[in-house]
Amino acid sequence: MPTPTMQVFDKNMRRFGTLVDSYDIQRRRRINSDYELTFMVPMTSEDYQEKIAIKGHVRDERGQFYVIQSRSRSREGRKLTANIYCNHIMFKLNDYKFPYASYIAEAYGIHINQLTDLITAATGGRFKFVIHDTFDLHDVKDFGRGTCLEALNKIIQMYECEVEPDNFTINLRKKIGTDNGLQYRLKKNIVSSSFKDKGESLVTRMFAQMKDGRTFIGMDASKLTDEERSLLSGVPGTIVNGKLAVNYLISPYAQYWASDSVPFYDGEIIEQDIEEPEELLKATRKALREQENVTLEVTVSTADLFKIDNTEPKPHLGDTVMCIDPAMDMNKLKARITELTEYPYSRDKHSEPTISNVNLRDYADIISDLERSKNIVNNSFSNGKIRTEVFEAYAKQAVIDINNSKTELIYPPEGGILAQEKTNPLEQVRLTSKGIGISTDGWKTIRAAITARGVLAEQIIGQLGSFVSLVIGSGNNVTKINTNGISAGNDDYTIAPFRVDMQGNVVARSIKLTGQIDNSEMNTSDIKASTVTASTIRGSKLIGNEIEGGIITGALFRTAREGRRIEINSNGLTAYNSRGGESISLGQYNDGGGLLFMDNGSPRGSIFGDSNGFHVGNMGGVYIKSTDDMVYFNGEINFTDAIVNGLGIDKITLLKQTISNLQNDISEIRGDLFNGLITNASFDPSSRNLKLFSRGKTVATVNIPAGGSSNSSTT
Structure with missing residues (x-):
């Protein structure tokens, strides 16, 4: 049986063949990081000389493609080998400019x-x-x-x-990954292991800042979880009058790690992209959760039992596993496989998983995060000096901003700050401890204001920011915009008669459209319109004055929901009387068609055709009648299996006269036969007379003389 190995493809992913001489095939993967594959190949082999090319591809046993990125050649005496490095085809995303x-x-x-x-x-x-x-x-x-x-x-x-x-x-x-109960246990599948725990990045109190150095100080403490509020309440002055007075959160493990010299291990996050206090709170909570535990890292050299026993679980990247080696302080230590090195084509080499409670980052990952910022800075400098055009652009914009400033700041005796337009003193903005007001008539009236009670404005123009909820109205006579979407007609979003979710799905109890719906599919229970033109309409009910089209396909067509009606479905056509009972059914019968007549659901007659002919039948009588004309039969009529009743002589033209004539002829023939047909004879020896008799008379008398000629007489 040939040794399994990788397939090789060219840059256009056309198959070249199989790498038969490659060895030491190693695959290394890391969560959200490296996906690379390396192997060795002799430089004198056909694999190296004809199949392996930069930007070509190889495919592993998982069906995944890797791009050949580099070939490192080395000589050891006469032995020439090349180390081939490939990364996953996903990294071709780096070749596309956004x-x-x-x-x-x-x-x-x-x-x-x-x-x-x-x-x-x-x-x-x-x-x-x-x-x-x-x-x-x-x-x-x-x-x-x-x-x-x-x-x-x-x-x-x-x-x-x-x-x-x-x-x-x-x-x-x-x-990614699952928890399949995989265990790395001493004396079973652990060949060697190393276990390291680090407390250098431990944080039990996390400070936070957002854009412009702002924090969540002053935010309502109700935004905190019960645990967060309890931990902060243990420190005096952190929550004052129901408001946060500090910009940090405390870990529930703080008491465990605290010492006489260090009550808290402090850390800080600065998120310049965040502008809302609640978003900063979420980011702080996440950062603290990631750093409030000691970092654990276990590297295990395992025995790949799954290579010889298919029932043994196979490790996958991201899986949750349990490590049991008491002598190494691993007492049912449970964490995820964050890095996995595999030897898929070698039965004598085994997987080397790295198990950790955090996603490990190497130097390349850190450098890649800095790459974007470095490019921005490099764009402003040339040979260590700021580029002239960049400096001139900065200076020019600063001059423009200063010249465009036409507002004068005034500090009135009554307090606050007054911003007054230089060209029009009637346009004023005033900031006080009560709020902000805007006036266009020298503060006689206020056009717009922002106070603790809300926002007052004639209109709001532009794009609104991130709001938790916007409510218009009260009770069920309300329109809402919140994180669920837009709703109207009920305070509860889930039962509101009109609602639009975040994905743009619309539910409306009634809607009036005066425009045109293009390239859409409508699924609804009730459509009422005089004219509907569409490629596809789906729904449980379609109401309209007229339906016009070349083909109408459906499961059921009916003229009414109940009572007297006609229905057409896959079984055929059925007519119902006013009581809802079936009266006529037209459908398929064997290989032909059939028409069934019923009286309130009970069969009363049928007409059907098949390969034997055309059939008319009924369990009762069958009546054929023409009211204004005659009933015509054409062709042969077979009464072999029939019994005819009630067919009178008077009903058949000339039949009575013909039969009467036949009777007269028969009577005449009968009379002739009665009187003339000889039925008997007698001979009188004394008179030598032979008499011949019919049923009615003596027909003839013949005298037969002895030894002479005879004489006869007839009557």
Whole structure:
């Protein structure tokens, strides 16, 4: 049996053949990071000389394609070998520049599908994405600066998802891998192991800042979880009058790690892309959760029992496993496989999983995160000096901003700050401790104001930001815009007669359309219209004055819902009387058609045709009648199996006269036979007379003399 190995393809993914001389095939994968494959091949082999080319492809036993990126050659005496490095075909995304037309400077409430669709379009549909879980909407800023791979990394960071590539199809999940009960246990499948725990990045109190150095100080403490509120309440002055007075959260493990010298291990996040306090709170909560535990890392050299026993579980990237080696302080230690090195074609080499409670990042990952910022900075400098045109652009914009400033700041005696237009002093904006007011008549009236009670304005123009809820009206006579979508007619979104969800799906109890619906499919229970023109209409009810078309296909057609009606379905046509009972049924019978007549559902007659002929029948009588004309029969009529009743002589033209004539003729013949037909004879020896008799008379007398001629007489 040949040794299994990889298939090789050219740059256009046309198959070249099989790598028969390759060895030391190693595959290394890391969550949201490396997907690489390396192997050795003799330089004198046909594999190296004819099959392996830069930007060519190899395919492993999982059906995954890898791009040949480099060939490292080495000599050991006469032995010439090459080390081939390949990475997964997913990394071809780095070869596609994200189009400037699709760049997003800032957008709010974006679904992950909207961003992945942009990447798919940028690659000409080559790469496709499958979203397996539900992700929250996310505000997006500065998306699409760079390659499509950078855009994918941005999506991974924003939506906190994990990638599982399947060649050109990229699967996005909240967490890849499963928990199949895989255990690495001493004396079973652990060959060697190393276990390291680190507390360098431990954080038990996380501070936070957002854009412009702002924090969530002053936010209502009701936004905290019960556990967060309880932990903060243990520190005096953190919550004052129901408001947060600090910009940090405390870990529930803080007491365990606290010491006399260090009560808290502090950390800080600065999120310049966040502008809302609640979003900053969520980010702080997530960052603290990731750093409040000691980092664990286990590297295990395992025995791949699945290579000799198919019932043994096979490790996969992202799987949750349990490590049991008490002597190594691994007492049922449970964590995920964050990195997996495999030798898929070698039975004597075994997998080397790295098990950790965090996704490990190497130097290349950190450098790639800095690449985008570095490019922006490099664009402003040349040979260590700021570029002239960049400096001039900055200076020019600063002068423009200063010259365009036509507002004078005044500090009135009554307090506050008054911003007054220099060219029109009647236009004023005043800031006080009560709020902000805007006037266009020298503060006689206020056109718009913002106070603690709300916002007052004649109209709001432009794009509104991220709101938790917008309510117009009260009770069930209300229109709402919130995280569910838009609803009207009921306070409860789920039963509102009109609602639109975040995906654009609309539910409406009644709707009046005066325009045109193009390239859409309508699925509804009730459509009422004088004219409907569409390629496809689906629904449980269609109401209209007229339906016109070349072909109408459906399960049931009927003239009324109940009572007297006609129905057409796959069984045929059925007519019902006013009581709802079947009266006529037209359908298929054997290989032909049949018509069944019924009286309130009971069969009363049938007409059908088949290969034997045309049949008319009934369990009762069969009546054939012409009211204004005669009933005509043409062709032969066979009464072999028939019994005819009630057919009178008077009903058949000339039949009576013909029979009467026949009777007269028969009577005449009978009389002749009665009187003339000889039926008997007698001979009188004395008179020598032979008499011949009919039934009515003596027909003849013949005298027969003895030895002489005879004389006869007749009557």
